[in-house]
Amino acid sequence: MAFCKDPKLATADDFFFAGLHNARAVTNAVGSNVTAVNNPPHTHPRATEILVLQEGTLFVGFVSSNGDGNRLFTKTLNKGDAFVFPEGLIHFQFNVGRSPAVAFAALSSQNPGVITIANTVFGSNPPINPNVLSRAFQLDPKVVIDLQNKF
Structure with missing residues (x-):
């Protein structure tokens, strides 16, 4: 698997991004927004x-x-x-x-x-057994199920 574009096919646009000065909406649950740069x-x-x-x-x-x-x-x-x-x-x-x-x-x-911790642990597909997570995080299994439902 190649991670980079073939250098022979590269153009100046591959190294450029316009618009970082423009604020973007933050509407997700964690209150963040990452611009793809x-x-x-x-x-x-x-x-x-x-x-x-x-x-x-x-x-x-x-x-x-x-x-x-x-x-x-x-x-x-x-x-x-x-x-x-x-x-x-x-x-x-x-x-x-x-x-x-x-x-x-x-x-x-x-x-x-990148591994986003909460998404990975509580949002896996299929879900991790709530009893496993309740022991690991010392939480009631109902709390774990509630967290899994958020993801």
């Missing part, structure tokens, strides 16, 4: 990510691995700040300001992958 907890299994905030205020963070005690690292970013999310670690960005936030993310791989 996710901010609930997610991971990129094959890439480190750097996020640079151009506008607004974001609360960002990541959780270290199990071997490192699952430590939470967080920071509130303001215009011009940058934050690095290490490869494979669960991380998030959350707008805590009173206006839209604009950030640019870059990843260290052309094929970083």
Whole structure:
């Protein structure tokens, strides 16, 4: 499987995107919108990510691995700040300001992958047995079923 376009077929339009200055509607349940150029907890299994905030205020963070005690690292970013999310670690960005936030993310791989944690766990097809998830998350199975129904 090839991840990149054949270089002989590339044009300038393959490297260009117009319209980032236009705000887009945020109507999904997690309150985010990614322009094709996710901010609930997610991971990129094959890439480190750097996020640079151009506008607004974001609360960002990541959780270290199990071997490192699952430590939470967080920071509130303001215009011009940058934050690095290490490869494979669960991380998030959350707008805590009173206006839209604009950030640019870059990843260290052309094929970083993305696993959105809640969608993956509670939205699998077919669903994971609620008893498995209720034990893993120490929740009542009815709560798990309710979460699965949201996805």
